[in-house]
Amino acid sequence: MKYETAVILIAFFGLSQAAPIVDKRSQLLPRYAIRGREVPQEHSHNKFLDSVRTSLNLNNPDEIQDPVFGLLGNAAAAVGQGKITDTDCLHQATADQAFTNAKAAGDVDAMTDALVFAALERNTGSVGLESVLCTAITAVNPEIAALSQHQDPAADGAAAKNKAITLELAKQIASIGGDPTIALQSGTFAPGTIGDPTGAGNTCDTEDDVEGCIFSQNLLVEDATLDEINAAVAGVATGGDAAATAVATAIATDAATATAGSTCAAQVTSTVTVAAAASTDAAGCPAQVTSTITVTAAGATQTSAAGNASDATAGNVSDATAGNASDATAGAAAGTNVQTFTGALGGAAPAITESTGDRPFTVNGNTFTNIGAAVQRSCDIQNNACFNAANSGALSGGTAQCQQQQQACVAAGNAKRDNISSRFNADAYNAAVSGGSAAADNSADAEASA
Known part of the structure; x- marks a missing residue:
C-alpha cells in the first residue's frame, strides 16, 4: 500500500510541474475576454491604447482593469469595467480619467491621445451595427464630453457622422494646444458588407503591432481632408475656453x-x-x-x-x-536647434529649440523640461506627416518605412541625449531604413490578404 501511495504522489507532483504557466500579460488582459466577440478591432489603434493605459495608471480610482475593455462589446467589457456601473460608459470614463491625469501632468501629447481614444470605434456584434452612446454619465472634462465614438462605417449615415466626430475632435485637440491633424488618425476602416456571416468586415486586430495594424497595414480611411480640418479649427469660437x-x-x-x-x-x-x-x-x-x-x-x-x-x-x-x-x-x-536627425520621409522632423529656463526645449511651440520628451514630440510630428503622405499616395512605399524612420529619429535623439557621437545617429538611421523595401512589400501583402 505504501508503494501505491508513493506512486500516486509522484504522479501528482509530476502533473503539477507540467501544468501550463499563466502568462503575466494574460493576467491583466484575460484573453477570453478580449477574444470572445465578433468584429475584432480593439488593437487596431494600439499607439493610442498604450498611451491611455500609461495615463490611466497614474490615477485609477474606478479600478478600470485596462483601456482595451472600453473598446470591446458590452459582454466582454463588463469583465474589466471596475467601479463603472454602466458598461456603455466605460469607453468614455476611461478616456475622461486618462485625460484628467494627463492634464494634471501638463502632458499635451497624452491629453491628445486620450481625446483620440474617446473617438475610436467600439466593437459591435455585426457589420453595420452601431455601438450605443453613453448617456448615464457626464464626462468631467468638457473636451471629452464634446466627443462620441466613431460608428461602424457600414451603418446608415456613418460617413457623415464619423466626419463630424473627426472635425469636433480636431477642434478639441486644437483647444489644448495639440496638433489637430492627429484627429484624422481616429478614423476607422472601409465599410464591410452588411450580412457578412463572419462579422469580420475590413478590420484588423494585431495585438503586438505597436503602432496599430490600421496604420501599419494602411487600412485607415480618413474621414476628412486637411483643408476641412484647418477650416474647422479656424472656426472655433473665441473666448473663455x-x-x-x-x-x-x-x-x-x-x-x-x-x-x-x-x-x-x-x-x-x-x-x-x-x-x-x-x-x-x-x-x-x-x-x-x-x-x-x-x-x-x-x-x-x-x-x-x-x-x-x-x-x-x-x-x-x-x-x-x-x-x-x-x-x-x-x-x-533665438535658441539652438538640437534636432540632429536628417531623415525626411514626409518632411523633416521639426526643430527642437534649446534655450534657458525651467522648460528649455521647444517643439512647434510646445515646451518640455527634458530633451527626451522633446525628441519624442518632434519625431511623432514627423511620423504623422509621413503617415499622411503615405496614406494619401503622395509617398510611395507604404507606412512601414514611416515606422522605421520614427524609430531611427528617436534613436538619434537618444544618442544626442546621452552624448553619443553623431556617427551613431547616422548608423542608427541607416540600419533602421535598410530593408525598407522588404518591409513595404510585407505591408502591401498584409493589406492585400486583408
Whole structure:
C-alpha cells in the first residue's frame, strides 16, 4: 500500500510541474475576454491604447482593469469595467480619467491621445451595427464630453457622422494646444458588407503591432481632408475656453516670463483662442489672442506692458496677434536647434529649440523640461506627416518605412541625449531604413490578404 501511495504522489507532483504557466500579460488582459466577440478591432489603434493605459495608471480610482475593455462589446467589457456601473460608459470614463491625469501632468501629447481614444470605434456584434452612446454619465472634462465614438462605417449615415466626430475632435485637440491633424488618425476602416456571416468586415486586430495594424497595414480611411480640418479649427469660437487656459498655464507658465515692470505673462498664440499663461487682468494685458498659425509662445517675453496697451485698448486683435506671433517666432529662433536627425520621409522632423529656463526645449511651440520628451514630440510630428503622405499616395512605399524612420529619429535623439557621437545617429538611421523595401512589400501583402 505504501508503494501505491508513493506512486500516486509522484504522479501528482509530476502533473503539477507540467501544468501550463499563466502568462503575466494574460493576467491583466484575460484573453477570453478580449477574444470572445465578433468584429475584432480593439488593437487596431494600439499607439493610442498604450498611451491611455500609461495615463490611466497614474490615477485609477474606478479600478478600470485596462483601456482595451472600453473598446470591446458590452459582454466582454463588463469583465474589466471596475467601479463603472454602466458598461456603455466605460469607453468614455476611461478616456475622461486618462485625460484628467494627463492634464494634471501638463502632458499635451497624452491629453491628445486620450481625446483620440474617446473617438475610436467600439466593437459591435455585426457589420453595420452601431455601438450605443453613453448617456448615464457626464464626462468631467468638457473636451471629452464634446466627443462620441466613431460608428461602424457600414451603418446608415456613418460617413457623415464619423466626419463630424473627426472635425469636433480636431477642434478639441486644437483647444489644448495639440496638433489637430492627429484627429484624422481616429478614423476607422472601409465599410464591410452588411450580412457578412463572419462579422469580420475590413478590420484588423494585431495585438503586438505597436503602432496599430490600421496604420501599419494602411487600412485607415480618413474621414476628412486637411483643408476641412484647418477650416474647422479656424472656426472655433473665441473666448473663455477653460481647458485651453489650463493647458496654456501648465505649459507656458515656467517658460514664458514677463519683463521687469510688467505684470503680463507672454501671450500664447495658436490656431484657436487661448488665454495667456497667467490669468491676471492688469491694465494693458490682453487676455486672449487669435492666430491662424500653430505656435505657442515659449520663452518669448513682452518687452513692455505699454507696448501692447494701445492695441488692446483699441481692440485691434489682428495687430496684437501678428505682433505676438512674430515675437514667438523670434523667441524660438533665438535658441539652438538640437534636432540632429536628417531623415525626411514626409518632411523633416521639426526643430527642437534649446534655450534657458525651467522648460528649455521647444517643439512647434510646445515646451518640455527634458530633451527626451522633446525628441519624442518632434519625431511623432514627423511620423504623422509621413503617415499622411503615405496614406494619401503622395509617398510611395507604404507606412512601414514611416515606422522605421520614427524609430531611427528617436534613436538619434537618444544618442544626442546621452552624448553619443553623431556617427551613431547616422548608423542608427541607416540600419533602421535598410530593408525598407522588404518591409513595404510585407505591408502591401498584409493589406492585400486583408
